[in-house]
Amino acid sequence: MLTRKLYCGRHVSRAQDIADLRAMATRRLPNFCLEYLEGGADDELALARNREAFDAIDLLPRTLVDVSRRELGCTLFGAPIAMPALIAPTGFNGLLAHDGDRLLAEAARDAGIPFCQSMVSTVALEEIAATGVRHWMQIYPFKDRANLAGVVKRAERAGAEAIVLTTDASVFGNRTWDRRNYRAPMKLDARNLLDVALHPRWILDVLVPHGMPRFRNLGDFLPPGMDSARNAAAFLASQMDLTLTWDDIRWLRDLWPRKLLIKGILLPEDALRAQAAGADGIVVSNHGGRQLDTCPAPIDMLPAVRAAVGPDMTVIVDSGLRRGSDFVKARALGADAAMSGRATLYGLAAGGKAGASRAIDILRSEMERTLGLIGCPRMRDVAAEFVRQRHGG
């Protein structure tokens, strides 16, 4: 811990783990951005439990196994991935680094893993597709079905492999830190304005070139001139379709011919409903603890969800992964792959594309080391016998 405290390197290549990247991001970002990146809902108990749940999983090593060659490669929807990881959809990445979505997508492409773009991202989905990354598009259930269909069709034309419908954020979680930072919607209070002034590197990277980032995939939803963050945030909240039920999934299934995933599932019975509704996959997620506080950690629900849907459905888990060993644990408990939210955002915020790539490199080498230490040379052979859950499950 002491070395972390003394650690004052600025270059991301010096970061030894995700916590080092987080320390760098903390120095670079103004308070309001850092709280946006890190914060959870209410008392942040779900946020904390996401980590505690991973820490409470023991890895059970086999010894005297030949681990001289280790392979991280797996398949996702029948196509190879370099390791069982994807970049989670996160909105407003332009706040952390200029063109943040594109930088993250390029880092994912270089590492051979898919990138899931948020619908409330600040780079046009066509621009992400042009990077050549394996591109997934996340959408929210907005009331305006014609415009929602427009985004889905744009994603189809751009060649996206999958649509991910996020279902756990239609009612917005209670993020008090967010409200405290503003005196009016998207108008920072004086304390935060002063704090922004104390972060010149962020101002030069994010604010000076193009002003506050704009939502680039919502053009048709927003009334003319409303695509600035200031105007759009409140408008978008009013657009969420709170009447949406499982019956409506058929509409999306009929519209979208490729892979469809439902994100925000925690219970086995909902996983079964997703399967019955024609989804190809699910993301077991609590939105990184940003929505319903005191809900279970997704990793704890994963074994029951996998048991319910059987071996063939694609199951992805997220929330709380900060170490390569967490991805190994996710595989052991039944996930095809796991999504990284904040871990790679820390890298992005610490150093743009180099930082995002450094985060992925760190996770990769930690995965590889973990395979060696547990005596399981191939990621695709990691199974339940390599872990023990001390609680949950």
Ligand SMILES: Cc1cc2nc3c(=O)[nH]c(=O)nc-3n(C[C@H](O)[C@H](O)[C@H](O)COP(=O)(O)O)c2cc1C
């Ligand atoms: C800053 C931030 C923005 C997010 N924005 C979205 C979003 O636009 N759409 C979405 O489906 N999930 C969003 N999420 C949730 C992530 O997709 C993912 O579920 C979560 O980050 C996983 O937890 P982790 O950050 O602990 O890895 C966001 C998360 C963060 C941290």
